[in-house]
Amino acid sequence: MSDTATPLAYTRTARTQIEEFKNHIDGKWSASQTGEQFDVINPADTNDVVGRFPASSAADAEAAVRAASSAFASWKKTPISARAKILNRAADYLEANVDRFAAELTREMGKALNLSKDEILRSAQTLRFYAVEGQSFAGETFPNDDPDMIVYTQREPLGVVSVITPWNFPVSIPARKIAPALIAGNTVVFKPSSDAPLSGYRLVEAFVAAGVPNGVLNFIVGRASEVGPAITVPPVVRAISFTGSTAAGEAIHRSVAFTTRTQMELGGKNPLIVMEDADLDKAVDLTVKGGLSLSGQACTGTSRVLVMKQVKAAFTEKLVSKVKALKVGSGMVAGNDIGPLATPRQLETVLRYIEIGKREATLLCGGERLTGPGYISGYYVSPAIFTDVTLDMRIAREEIFGPVIGIMEVTSYVDAIAKANDTEYGLSAAIATRNPRYIHDFANDIEAGTVKINRTTTGNLINAPFGGLKRSSTSTFRESGRGALEFYTQIKTIYRGC
Known part of the structure; x- marks a missing residue:
């Protein structure tokens, strides 16, 4: 899948009445520390500026990772039913705004309006699926010969995860990555493609409206060359889910720490x-x-x-x-x-x-x-x-x-x-x-x-595993279905005596 970003046209100040959008870091909507911005253009009509976004720096990305790291301990302990309510309320928000968000999606990347509407509704369905499925995703109990011992596994979240997505499905791909990550108890740093960031912004807006706690879901826009390493290389980032070109995915996979999981969905022929x-x-x-x-x-x-x-x-x-x-x-x-x-x-x-x-x-x-x-x-x-x-x-x-x-x-x-x-x-x-x-x-x-x-x-x-073989994927963990929950959790085996 291609995810090569168009060179960004930077501006220091707004020249016209164009709607401006911000990053979302640690519960706050904020401009980039550089003050630089870029415009997203309608591919069907290049005279139409869809919106103006922050051209973020590595410092902005580092702040997003710190916020996610600080929020993890509390979010991990949040009852799963409370996490599920947030996913369901976010789904409600998407459905309530489907016509407006679909029009924006079509303006920013060009697909037919009916397909954009389908994508918004499918994304809401994805959130609802994980709100339910996440609550039944648990460990196992194992028979053994000692009557005074119980052996079982429990699944736990990994910690900070980074989600990096392309422009062709700017809501549904982020939704199928973010929803299982959050329901499992992880905190997220989300970087959308700079070619279609508005739809990702609206998805985050839905979570904010749903009451997601500060730092649990962070949103940052900018060049991959500027912000990418800051949200992938640090060891505190425990997992990376990326959809994009094979070359970019392989570069990320080679650059990360030994302890960082990767889930790469890449090119196809x-x-x-x-x-x-x-x-x-x-x-x-x-x-x-x-x-x-x-x-x-x-x-x-x-x-x-x-x-x-x-x-x-x-x-x-x-x-x-x-x-x-x-x-x-x-x-x-x-x-x-x-x-x-x-x-x-x-x-x-x-x-x-x-x-x-x-x-x-x-x-x-x-x-x-x-x-x-x-x-x-x-x-x-x-x-x-x-x-x-x-x-x-x-x-x-x-x-x-x-x-x-x-x-x-x-x-x-x-x-x-x-x-x-x-x-x-x-x-x-x-x-x-x-x-x-x-x-x-x-x-x-x-x-x-x-x-x-x-x-x-x-x-x-949305409930079946998705992924490729050969150079189309790392073939480690699948997206969608219960496989996504496996990617975002780790297993402890516990031997408990009486």
């Missing part, structure tokens, strides 16, 4: 296999939804479609026809299918890969920077479909994180699996087929942490 018996209309629908929703800016998005030779021509014709009919435009306008790319840097990256693809493969449609009426002030690209893609091509191997799909021909199930697995990534994979044998074998043969059968490569349940 996710395949959809279309077998000869597949319903081709459904396979096309899966391709479009998995690869082009969110303008292809999803870590689990479909980027490679491996199609059996005997149906490739028919599938390709149907896919190109459907893609050409898609409407590109602002996510605020109902009926538009594909919004803008989230940042100018993401636009530049996608256009660069499209040019690489033109030299490597055959471009069937799209791949153009849209600049006409309705597009001139936004980061719009028409979705690109390439065919004649082979494994040695860069567009087949490197994560693009945009509306670009490559079609690869395969001649058998074995050939399809071999090509699907020939990647450094292993986040998500799907197959379109009616054949029970293919379905059974695919679940066992594919090298991916999330396996979909006749479903899109994107999407996951």
